[in-house]
Amino acid sequence: MSEKELRDLKAELAEKFEAYKAQGLKLNMARGKPGAEQLALSMKMLDVLNSQSDMQTSDGLDCRNYGGPDGLPEMRELLAQMMGLQAENVLVGGNSSLNLMFDTVSCAMTHGLPGGKPWCLQADRKFLCPAPGYDRHFSVTEYFGFELITVPMLPTGPDMDMVERLVRSDASIKGIWCVPKYSNPTGITYSDETVRRFAALKPAAPDFRIFWDNAYCVHDLTDTPDVLLNLWDECRKNGTEDLPLFFASTSKITFPGAGIAALGASEKNLAVLRNHFRYQTIGPDKLNQMRHLAFLKDMNGVHAQMQKHRALIAPKFEVVEETFAEQLTGKGVAAWSKPNGGYFISVDVLDGCAKRTVALCKEAGVTLTGAGATYPYKKDPNDRNIRVAPTYPPKTEVKAAAELFCLCAQLAACEKLLQNA
Numbered sequence: 001m002s003e004k005e006l007r008d009l010k011a012e013l014a015e016k017f018e019a020y021k022a023q024g025l026k027l028n029m030a031r032g033k034p035g036a037e038q039l040a041l042s043m044k045m046l047d048v049l050n051s052q053s054d055m056q057t058s059d060g061l062d063c064r065n066y067g068g069p070d071g072l073p074e075m076r077e078l079l080a081q082m083m084g085l086q087a088e089n090v091l092v093g094g095n096s097s098l099n100l101m102f103d104t105v106s107c108a109m110t111h112g113l114p115g116g117k118p119w120c121l122q123a124d125r126k127f128l129c130p131a132p133g134y135d136r137h138f139s140v141t142e143y144f145g146f147e148l149i150t151v152p153m154l155p156t157g158p159d160m161d162m163v164e165r166l167v168r169s170d171a172s173i174k175g176i177w178c179v180p181k182y183s184n185p186t187g188i189t190y191s192d193e194t195v196r197r198f199a200a201l202k203p204a205a206p207d208f209r210i211f212w213d214n215a216y217c218v219h220d221l222t223d224t225p226d227v228l229l230n231l232w233d234e235c236r237k238n239g240t241e242d243l244p245l246f247f248a249s250t251s252k253i254t255f256p257g258a259g260i261a262a263l264g265a266s267e268k269n270l271a272v273l274r275n276h277f278r279y280q281t282i283g284p285d286k287l288n289q290m291r292h293l294a295f296l297k298d299m300n301g302v303h304a305q306m307q308k309h310r311a312l313i314a315p316k317f318e319v320v321e322e323t324f325a326e327q328l329t330g331k332g333v334a335a336w337s338k339p340n341g342g343y344f345i346s347v348d349v350l351d352g353c354a355k356r357t358v359a360l361c362k363e364a365g366v367t368l369t370g371a372g373a374t375y376p377y378k379k380d381p382n383d384r385n386i387r388v389a390p391t392y393p394p395k396t397e398v399k400a401a402a403e404l405f406c407l408c409a410q411l412a413a414c415e416k417l418l419q420n421a
């Protein structure tokens with residue numbers, strides 16, 4: 001476009017923008033939260049326990065009392081199946097997998113993991129952060145004083161050439177954050193080759209760990225779901241079963257904040273972590289485990305519940321994708337992901353335009369995840385990536401928010417191009 005054409009377009013977009021502002025929208029697509037209708041899907045779970053319920057586990061434990069630090073046997077079995085592990089390798093925790101990840105890093109910091117000294121004794125400790133990635137992962141390791149190293153995310157997963165090169169040569173690198181299925185925010189699932197390369201890693205640090213956060217393992221949105229190769233099986237073939245630490249939860253199956261989280265690991269890793277948790281708590285909330293078991297029953301129950309979630313949220317993803325396709329295709333101002341599952345659409349706007357796009361949306365009443373949040377230290381080197389979370393608002397509002405997003409991305413691009421003209 002000529003400078004004149006750009007100026008005219010900017011004026012036209014600015015006028016539309018003012019009209020949006022006048023509507024006084026108040027929408028939020030910032031965090032991956034289930035919408036109210038999704039939460040309603042699990043309300044019956046609250047009916048399954050009452051004063052008449054049998055409170056004994058299959059092995060005779062009274063769930064109202066202390067005990068059962070590893071979790072109810074049936075809950076370990078169910079979460080193990082969900083995560084592709086064996087029940088004896090799974091510990092059931094409290095309500096949050098992020099909490100388990102934090103505690104695992106904390107344990108490694110103060111007491112060390114098998115094969116290594118406490119991480120706090122390594123002054124220049126580093127952690128690999130595939131980006132765009134999950135901001136709360138990065139924050140945990142930033143909080144514990146790690147230098148965060150950005151690893152580019154490719155369509156196949158993290159850039160494994162870089163991962164292999166770095167971990168082979170640098171013993172101060174202690175781990176990597178991974179969301180292997182329907183990655184937050186890019187929505188991609190790691191390829192079989194990527195999983196095999198993870199299982200075959202030869203880190204210089206004996207206490208290097210892969211934090212395999214399978215938060216979206218059953219969160220499909222289509223009839224052709226992605227299939228993730230089982231890292232545990234691959235590690236066992238390679239004799240590297242101490243490398244991975246597995247995490248998952250029912251946060252986006254039942255209730256976020258009131259679900260059940262689990263950690264899976266080799267016997268050696270579990271011995272250290274179990275001991276650490278022993279000091280922390282006399283045991284998890286077994287009544288919530290009972291509720292979950294009575295409500296979900298087995299993996300068929302989990303899949304049936306996920307189908308109901310899908311029916312509610314897939315249309316919201318479709319609205320965003322349709323709106324983006326209609327309003328942004330061929331304009332060269334944005335590229336966006338089309339995930340088969342998970343909770344996010346990842347958008348790359350024109351370089352240097354993400355912060356401005358998010359600020360414009362905010363000005364007109366739509367809150368998005370802060371620009372930069374998907375990168376270590378919240379600094380996107382290209383100021384390009386924006387995470388869109390369409391699940392929380394009602395579908396009509398998602399449409400309005402997506403339209404405004406398209407307008408703001410174009411307006412920000414016009415401004416940028418005119419600055420450079």
Ligand code: PMP
Pocket residue numbers: 032095096097098099134179184213215248249250251256257261
């Ligand atoms: N991991 C990822 C990748 C997530 O996206 C989220 C939630 N947004 C979590 C973990 C948090 O899980 P939990 O509720 O089990 O702490």
